[in-house]
Amino acid sequence: MKFDRYDLKILEELQKNARITNQELADRIGLSPSPCLRRVKALEESGIIRDQVTRLKASALGLKLCAFIHISMDRHTPERFENFERHIREYPEVIECHLITGQSADYMLKVMVPDMEYYQEFLLNKITPLEGVTGAHSSFVLRNPVNRTELPLTHLGH
Structure with missing residues (x-):
């Protein structure tokens, strides 16, 4: 267009x-x-x-912990990925899910939860038991200096 x-x-x-x-x-x-x-x-x-x-203010709703989880899968088959993605869609804590390359992980999830205790329960009871998950490595957000939803449109003006 x-x-x-x-x-x-x-x-x-x-x-x-x-x-x-x-x-x-x-x-x-x-x-x-x-x-x-x-x-x-x-x-x-x-x-x-x-x-x-x-857009809602997460901290005002008690969601004070943002984590990125890198997920490694045992097999790279469409069935394995479809099964994982189907389960992940059911978890409201998962804000984003990306199938990625260039890392040792296959997926990167962005998760919002109230605190570390909730995160531990979420990770151990919902993520790691999923069929095919062989590893989960977490990174926690300390600060968020850029948080926008607007997509850059400058390239369209050429």
């Missing part, structure tokens, strides 16, 4: 605030409301705009 400056500006603005009204969005990008709304609908229908969510 080709993007013009209006499309890019719409995407930038909606990434900053998905709750913006169509009138406000139109004013910010320099279009009238009707064409602005048509462009937003086209971006949604094309799948570029996937969904709109509300």
Whole structure:
């Protein structure tokens, strides 16, 4: 899909605030409301705009421990990966799951939990017993100086 400056500006603005009204969005990008709304609908229908969510402050909800878990698997078969991924999707503590390369691990999970005690129970009772898991190495977040959801769009303007 080709993007013009209006499309890019719409995407930038909606990434900053998905709750913006169509009138406000139109004013910010320099279009009238009707064409602005048509462009937003086209971006949604094309799948570029996937969904709109509300970000919550994890620490205010008691989720004070963020961990990355590198998971090693015993076999690299589609069935083994599908089984692991099916189970991982059931755990709300898993915020992200990535199949990775270039490391000794096969998966990297981002997990949010209240504390170390909860983490230990989660790791020992839910992650390590999964069929095929041969190793789990944890890293804990000390500070998070960059935490954005906006995707960079600068490469699209070329």
